[in-house]
Amino acid sequence: MDERQLRVLRELGELGSVTAVAEALRVTPSAISQQLRLLQRSVPVPLTERAGRRLVLTAAGQALAEAAIGVETALARARHTIEEYVDEPAGTVSLAAFHSGAAAFYPLLLRRLRTPGAPRLALHDEDVPQAGFPPLTRSYDLVVAHRLDHAPPWPRTTVVTPLLREPLDIALPVGHPLAGRSALTARDVADEPWISVHDGFPLLATVDAVSAAAGRRVEIVHRVNEISVVAEVVAAGGGIALMPRWTSRPHPGVVLRPLSGIGAHRHVDVLHRPESAARGAVRTVLGELLAAARAIRSRDTG
Structure with missing residues (x-):
């Protein structure tokens, strides 16, 4: 389980399709599917399921996607701490x-x-x-x-x-x-x-x-x-x-x-x-x- 895989799962929950996630992250749908497969191997319960032709999150997948927000926030804080440590400029917003x-x-x-x-x-x-x-x-x-x-x-x-x-x-x-x-x-x-x-x-x-x-x-x-x-x-x-x-x-x-x-x-x-x-x-x-x-x-x- 890594940051990229959690990001893909979170985006799937918000956007509702592998194609939409691929477009948002500017990668191919096959790359998104591969990240989801790798993430699934590290989790003992299903994270996704089919709803017609769409791939959607299970309850467990939704819970993990919500937890991913905290992970991304913590990682962003960590990067910001490093930026402050090396006295980086305030940057562009x-x-x-x-x-x-x-x-x-x-x-x-x-x-x-x-x-x-x-x-x-x-x-x-x-x-x-x-x-x-x-x-x-x-x-x-x-x-x-x-x-x-x-x-x-x-x-x-x-x-x-x-x-x-x-x-x-x-x-x-x-x-x-x-x-x-x-x-x-x-x-x-x-x-x-x-x-x-x-x-x-x-x-x-x-x-x-x-x-x-x-x-x-x-x-x-x-x-x-x-x-x-x-x-x-x-x-x-x-x-x-x-x-x-x-x-x-x-x-x-x-x-x-x-x-x-x-x-x-x-x-x-x-x-x-x-x-x-x-x-x-x-x-x-x-x-x-x-x-x-x-x-x-x-x-x-x-």
Whole structure:
């Protein structure tokens, strides 16, 4: 039993097929199968079984896969101890975020990490549905993700650090008849043309909640994921939209009004694998993300 074999077993439990594991680890399916056979020889109970054409973990395999997380974490800590011993630089931390999250957090991080000896950042943007965020932790040290209040929680295989619980407001063009109100209800906005995200992305569920509360389906006329583009379309009179209160940039042609009667909030969280935080550089960046979140949240009161 070695680290590579345990990693393959863990990935099989998460990804669900030998082919998917091979693609994630960039090896051949036959190499994955060989590692599983070698691991099975060292264990007296079956670790995998067939479910139709798929190879899945048994209860024993699942237990060992969960234990593998601790093994990888311990090994990562051990490597980090050696790095500290030989006085290695803080190193590079890779960070991915959805678009509006990247626009809000990245400038703050870059300014805060300019000091000598600070970790180097490798920044990326990733526009994916909610279910697509946890797999990104295989490719990046930290992933800034978002989900709605009542959406399924993140899987237990990832570590979650909450950053924001952000209100979602109705974005209206300046001069719109509803812009003079202090708050809006679902019935107020149900007959307006809407701009919303593509299917599968988190904000769409709140638009559905507006339809349910109003008793009629709202008309979505434009599908745009990028918040800055949504703001331009709203300002030009193309419709109304849901817009995050803190992480969207103010637009001179757009006003935001709270939506009452509906739990219109989203969680902005940092996801990472347990072993990632064994690196001091990752912990430093995680701490700076928390500080940036406090600064972003304070804009609402300051």
